[in-house]
Amino acid sequence: MTPPGPAGPAGSAGVNPAYSVTVRVPHRATMIIEAVVAAAPGPVTCYADEPDPGGGRRITLDADSGSTLTWLVRALRERLGADLLQTEDPVFTVASTGKLAQCLRASVTTGHDLALLDADADRRVISHLAMHPTHTDRFTGRPRRVALLTDGSAVLDFEPLAAEAALPAVESQAVHLHRATGFDVIPMPIAARTAAELAAAIGMIAPGFAATVLVHTHVRRIDAARAALRSAAPHLLLDTVNDGLAVAAAAAVLNHLRARDIAPGRARVAVVDPARGGDLAGLLIGVGLHEITLYDPVDYGIQPLHLLAPELDLIVDLIGLAAPPKGVPVLRIRPETPPPLARATSGPRPLHALPGLLRAVVTTRRPVTPAARLAAVHALVGQTPPGSVLPPLDHPRLAPAVAAAATHALTAQE
Template sequence: MGEQTADRFADDPAFAVHEGGKLSVTPTRSIDSIADLALTYTPGVARVSSAIAAEPDLARRFTWAPRVVAVVSDGTAVLGLGNIGPSASLPVMEGKACLFKDFGGLDAVPIVLGVTDVDTIVETVAAIAPSFGGINLEDISAPRCFEIEARLRERLDIPVMHDDQHGTAIVVLAALRNAARVVGREIGDLRVVVSGAGAAGVACTKILLEAGVGEIAVADSQGVLHAGRGDLTPTKQWLVEHTNASGYAGTMVGALEGADVYIGLSGGSVPEAAIAAMAPGCIVFSWPTRRPRWIR
């Protein structure tokens, strides 16, 4: 059975990269003698632990916590895959930990939770927080993600960030500024259509508004958010009050006609004709639904 399972994935290089997971724990010091063992563990470690107990701030000097980030997910909103559960989300969290190390020089530990209740997630993350210098919330579905992040930020004395919101928003704003420069446009003159009113869509819309984007329409699966909708959550109500100044009540495809920017932050696809109907020199940020040719 094991050989058959291995053969199923032999031709896909992605599975080879993930075989056995992508992370390991490597000590910063080797244990080469009895003296090393006695200092690394008992009895030497007791002196360090006693000092920290007397002066808690010493933990920042004598433990790994300040340089380690917890990457926490419940697997309810993974990439473009949706609610796939904690086990299936673990490769993604391992990958994020690899990015922290390679691009930021920080160690990170992926933690997937087998619960989705907001209170339980908050209590669980708060309980493990002393082991870490920061919390990176990842792929937690909206609107729960907003409350979880807000409550943890208020409760903990270490940084807490929901990457799907703020990481995505920062990258989108930076890319849009550069793209606008390339096409010779001012960011304040752009009309933007955002597909998706989840965590990423909300955060991107907020940061673009703060950056001075001229006009933004946000669409969910039912169409563009507008005041006439009767199915609005508090978050979507906020979007209605701060976007879509023209009161357009149609579909996302309709909103794209003449638009300068499309930002795709939800599942599904956009007809080619809708992109063709956008303004000349339009800017499109979209997640590819097909595997690029350079990935075999």
Template sequence: MPATHPAGANPAFSIRVHVPAQARAAVETIAADAPGSVSTQSCPPDATGAHQVLLDADSGSTLTWLTAALRDRLGPDLLLCEDLVFSAASTGKLSQSIRAATATEHDVALLDADADRRVIKHLVRHPEHIDRYTGRHHRVALMSDASAVLDFDQLPASAALPAVESQAVHLRRTTGLDILPLPVAAGTAADLATAVRLLAPGVVAAVLIHTRLDHVRTAQAALADCPVLLLDSINDGLAIAAAAAAYSTLRRHDIDVRRARVVCVSPDRGGDLSGLLLASGITDLTLYDPVAQGIQPLHRLADRTDLIVDLFGLIAPPPGIPVLHARPETPPPFAAATTGPRPLHALPGLLAAAVATGKPVTAHARIAAVRALIEQTRPGHSLPPLDHPGLTPAVTAAAVAALTGDAAR
């Protein structure tokens, strides 16, 4: 049966049920009776004749109602009811692969103590060969102190694992690097920096995600002398995507970027965003703090504003003005990433460039990444789709050129 997708159905609230053939129609009826939108998709029957039906609800409340109704009305005909979000999380989302040959005794002997001893002796004499004879050159620590996980308050480090693992999967897919998801039980930003320093011998780079920006800045300052490449999802991800989206949004509304009047709401949440907006050609930029100034002054600026870049989550922005929603804690769904920025627009390419060159990300590299995103954006959109096959290669190439150019200066 072809899938139906009512407006609002969200795969984040999905279940898969197994029912006998005679109960499949009842599943459709129950889904139609739900208080919210539910999409359904049936798979061919299995060897026993049981049918699998995938149901996507629009919210947690609809899913709760749907699950209870299926159990109540179907009774023993509900052979299985599986919440797919928890099924995906229970696998760990990411696993290691063995690169060394292990098919024969000879292969295994190359992983034994005598073999390791020979390589270690060589590396002690020639430390510059570490990346030649180990896997460090393609191993990245993806780290969080759980201080800014989506819209949660401070979490226990282990509770951040689902979000860190998901980001690890995306970075692995786009870069091919070995991404190690590592939440850190760090009481302070200094503790986080210490954790990065302790891991540095085994990784080429560390990326800080789901971590408060002030913690990121403290860690960066503490690690200034550490050889590990250090990136973060705000400065090396969200800020770049938001700057590119602002430029493209103005262009989409036929507003000259050089004459555009842009208001950035809560700019302190955006890291380098203000500088990147200026670097992209925007010259009239107002930095607005709604906590200190309230909302009314922003409305009074409405007749002198062409675009609002909102990192705060305004409930009632001035009507009639394009608003670019860029709140770090609430990234848009993947399907809507052409209209709203996500760190994954730029972060994979910048990470790949830093690893390829062995150089830390610079302001020039971030500006180059902004331009690459703008160039990859189709007319009518603010950003390229995240599954665009040329997205990460374009950002990587632009950042590599900027980093090698910085080194030559």
């Protein structure tokens, strides 16, 4: 246990801040909390604020799992009794904020400012745009606005959800994408029952956004929606599988091979359940791999993969094998369960590539292409520190490097 004091790094001592409880107790009760933490069935880290004027202390306890947290809350209630002044779950407290909010860009300080927002002012701008439709991005906020859509079909490890139940995950993604790009990212769950309905919704909202990003949506729905939109008016559409996870996974494969001095053209790689990886197989071919086994465990079972393993340099596991073959490195990638942000260099995440690709397509006003994704792969490899699989997500050059490489690829034919 860490003694009560200033908050330390998230995830220390094997704990996970996603399993936390915050309590407010009298200062005299801190000894009881220390005793409860010491008896906990799993690791627990304790952080405490300085005592408030009334002598109370706000203490946050991070556990390693849901079962430890459940035990911890029960024990605190039993041991502290009336001294337990307040209890809150930080996960639900943060979720209740909505995680991000709009801000005013136009001044509304004076009556003159407000007059620039009334119907007469709007009529002048609209009249201009009616005559000059290509000026929309000059005189509206559309170039800064990104729609973050989900139909709830692939949210974490859940079965398909009602769209509104996916909001916490989409709001978190919106925060991360806003931080990485500076765009106004609007979370939008869509109650679409089919890929055709999803495509129709994308088409209907497209006039108000610079781009749309599909997140927490099953890759089959993504592919079908893209196909349905090909005959519609052009719109910048990205997704977290093809433009995020697949790009990062391809870079991780290259880094793994280079660390072992295996040329891509000589590498033997198996991709398990390739349908989950979007364009991953195409990207691996694009970066120079010649021998790729696309292995479907549903059709073939697990035993043939074990027999094949001695001939492989790497297994890319997209399904989460319970018993992967021994003696061959395994790169674990599950689209529904990305690794924690704090350990983002240990496995691909959509945020490795998606922010840079999004910047590139919005800046150039061109749809993402296989060439842009390949350029993003090589940019990620170039930003990866020696000995790592991928660069950390907080690498200051990560998104700019991916954006620059993808922009060059998108404009190379000019």
